[in-house]
Amino acid sequence: MQIKSVWDGNEAIARFTPRPYHTAVPGYVYGGLLASLIDCHGTGTASAAAYAVTGREPGTAPYLRYLTASLRVNFLKPTPLGPELVIHGRVKEMAGRKVVVEAWIEVNGETTVQGEVVAVQAPDHMIEALLNRA
Numbered sequence: 001m002q003i004k005s006v007w008d009g010n011e012a013i014a015r016f017t018p019r020p021y022h023t024a025v026p027g028y029v030y031g032g033l034l035a036s037l038i039d040c041h042g043t044g045t046a047s048a049a050a051y052a053v054t055g056r057e058p059g060t061a062p063y064l065r066y067l068t069a070s071l072r073v074n075f076l077k078p079t080p081l082g083p084e085l086v087i088h089g090r091v092k093e094m095a096g097r098k099v100v101v102e103a104w105i106e107v108n109g110e111t112t113v114q115g116e117v118v119a120v121q122a123p124d125h126m127i128e129a130l131l132n133r134a
């Protein structure tokens, strides 16, 4: 998705403007894309929160990266195609290697999608694979 999730000390925010090829019903954003945004931003939020609680600078080694164990998405209203989407992520629960993140998508100030990501800290061999990807 190439999104940039920015942590503000309390929640993480990402922005994404869908393109016409992200259409399902004309005029509206494809739900699978919205689910992917919740997924990617949810795992990014988990990572940022893990760095924050340990007082570390985000993105520094040893890396704290997360896999999606569970992804739940509720499409509350159709999401219009055109305006920028703002994706929010907030930690609901953090215990051991698991972080539960609530995430939602706003467009024109209205929440159209709401979701929850259960993120689990990635094992070292997967972090290596992420670091070495082309």
Ligand SMILES: CCCCCCCC/C=C\CCCCCCCC(=O)SCCNC(=O)CCNC(=O)[C@H](O)C(C)(C)COP(=O)(O)OP(=O)(O)OC[C@H]1O[C@@H](n2cnc3c(N)ncnc32)[C@H](O)[C@@H]1OP(=O)(O)O
Residues within 6 Å of the ligand: 005, 006, 007, 012, 039, 040, 043, 044, 045, 047, 048, 058, 059, 065, 066, 067, 068, 069, 070, 095, 096, 097, 098, 118, 120, 121, 130
């Ligand atoms: C703001 C700045 C940010 C900067 C930083 C940016 C960083 C981001 C950078 C780059 C990111 C790129 C990466 C993105 C990745 C995107 C997401 C994906 O596509 S991931 C691919 C799809 N997911 C899989 O393929 C997982 C497959 N599943 C597994 O490998 C395992 O099942 C795994 C690792 C998820 C868990 O297995 P176990 O054996 O390691 O651990 P166990 O003990 O089973 O679970 C740990 C805890 O999680 C709960 N858990 C596990 N699965 C659950 C589930 N389905 N639902 C609810 N809870 C679950 C368990 O109950 C347990 O909780 P209890 O500690 O007991 O409280």
